[in-house]
Amino acid sequence: MPSKTDRAGERPGAGCPIRGVLDRIGDQWSLLTLEALETEKKRFNELLREIGDISKQMLSKTLRHLEQDGYIRRTVYPEVPPRVEYELTELGRSFLIPMKALVGWAEQNHSEIIRSRLRHETE
Amino acid sequence: MPSKTDRAGERPGAGCPIRGVLDRIGDQWSLLTLEALETEKKRFNELLREIGDISKQMLSKTLRHLEQDGYIRRTVYPEVPPRVEYELTELGRSFLIPMKALVGWAEQNHSEIIRSRLRHETE
DNA sequence: CAGCATCCACATAGATACTG
């Protein structure tokens, strides 16, 4: 059965690297997490509090994915109590540039989209 | 229970219009569908064939969402057999501009991300 | 503190069959 990941490397132009890359960061939490790390490195529970409605589990998963893909770096300090810090890599920073443009577009056009939704709701 | 849509209008700056907008087009098919419509208007079964691994049901849902949000326009020609054409709106076109930048980033950094994934796999 | 394992509820996608 063909699924998301199967297409990786299949067609050059169209829907192929895009899925592999964007499906990962297009999930519920990745973008929020990256943005939380934009200004400075942070610890696990800091991120947990800051993002607010994310669960420990999902934050954990998200961070590991982001680390796997190379967007963030995870540093463990061998102390007691343990301290782990997350920070953006260069790849992560470079990703945020086009992503921010998209976010800007979303902010600008948000109200128009909401209006469009309401229009189609009442019709 | 708080979910995606609950946050619409909650916080101004951070994760709010972004979710409302990007969650919709961040799904499996919306982007692919928009890109399929980039060059020219197309009919339902045309899109079905072109996207390839999408089901009729998902294409139908995706198209309706995109129409609701104002990215595409749906035109029904009262003929037999029925003909329905989908095309991008101005909003849809303007969205593709920052989105394309992101896609470009994904294409450029795809291989590095894949390498990063493999590295973390074998470790 | 950081984070994994387990369990559970719900959302989502595919397949299929049917309609105008």
Add this chain to the structure above:
DNA sequence: CAGTATCTATGTGGATGCTG
């Protein structure tokens, strides 16, 4: 042709408790 309805399988997220 252009969908919609139903049914089901799988995935995904939340809550919680446990560990180093």
